Amino acid sequence: MDTILQKHMPFDPLQNTPLPGVAPLAMSDWLIIDDAYAPQMALRRRLLANRRQDVLQVAPQALPAAQELLSLVLExxxxxxxFDVSERHVTCPDGHRVTLIWDDPMQTVGQLVQEDMCLLQKQGDEHVLSGAVLCFPAGWTLSEKFQKPLLRIHAPVSEYDENIAKRVQRLFDGVRPGRPLWRKNALWYDDPCLFAPRSEATPHLPARDPGTHRPFLRSERQSVVRLPKSQAVVFSIHTFVLRREDASSE
Known part of the structure; x- marks a missing residue:
């Protein structure tokens, strides 16, 4: 896979944030167009063309929510x-022209913006992953999480216990249309590859000292957005990868 790096970020990923680490976000700031837009989008389009089953899943019942998401993105x-947005096409900042396919909305969204998009819909007491375009997974596999509830999705994460699960579920229940929330993470990596899936069955390697060895900082800005009609929740992920020297100081 290509090495695609940003030089700058709109926030400091290494700045300590008090728990739970969630902050309000203006809708106008939801989608980020950064200095890696063109190469990231070229990679996304290749993945969607050549590895669709690995990066895109939509349950039939999630199609209306996915179409609502496409409408919100276009808005x-x-x-x-x-962007030049018309009734049938969008011309993107890299000059690529995307045809709007309403019967395949997640594929269309995946060709427009850098964010990966996960649709979660309430079933019983939990939100379930009912659709996603996920081109840049960091250590997880869409097929293993698709149509699973939040607690099951996070099953391999030892820190994700029932207490944290309840807090996350309250956050998903509480987010309001037009008033999204966001958080960040930051991890050091040896490999800058954006498409980095990993099965739950693959053992985790022991972590090394991140302050001395790993040359790439990978940070996700994760946003939670409520769709007003379907009431589905969109969990969007904008991925940044920077060289150590371009990241903020620790």
Whole structure:
């Protein structure tokens, strides 16, 4: 896979944030167009063309929510001068023209913006992953999480106990349309590869001292957005990968 790196980020990923680490986000700031837009989008489009089953899943019952997500993305892009949005096409900042396919909305969204998009819909007491375009997984595999509830999705994460699960579920229940929330993470890696899936059955390697060895900082800005009609929750992930020297100081 290509080495695609940003030089800058709109936040300091290494700054300590008090728990739970969630903050309000303006809708106008939801979608980020950064200095890696063109190469990231070229990679996304190749993955969608050549490895669709690995990066895109939508349950039939999630199609209306996925179409609502596409509408929301187009509404946001129409307000940005970098995009030319028409009834049938969008011309993107890299010059690529995307045809709007409403019967395949997640594939269309995946060709427009850098964010990976996960749709979660309430079933019983938990939100379930009912659809996603996930081109840049960091250590997980979409097929293993698809149509699973939040607690099951996080099963391999030892820190994700029932107490944290309840807090996350309250966050998903509480987010309101037009008032998204966001958080960040930051991890050091040896390999800058953006498409980095890993099965739950693959053992985790022991962590090394991140302050001395690993040359790449990978940070996700994760946003939680409520769709007003379907009431589905969108968990979006914008992925940044920087060389150590371009990251903020620890």
């Amino acid at each position: 946001q892009l129409a307000m940005r001068e970098e």
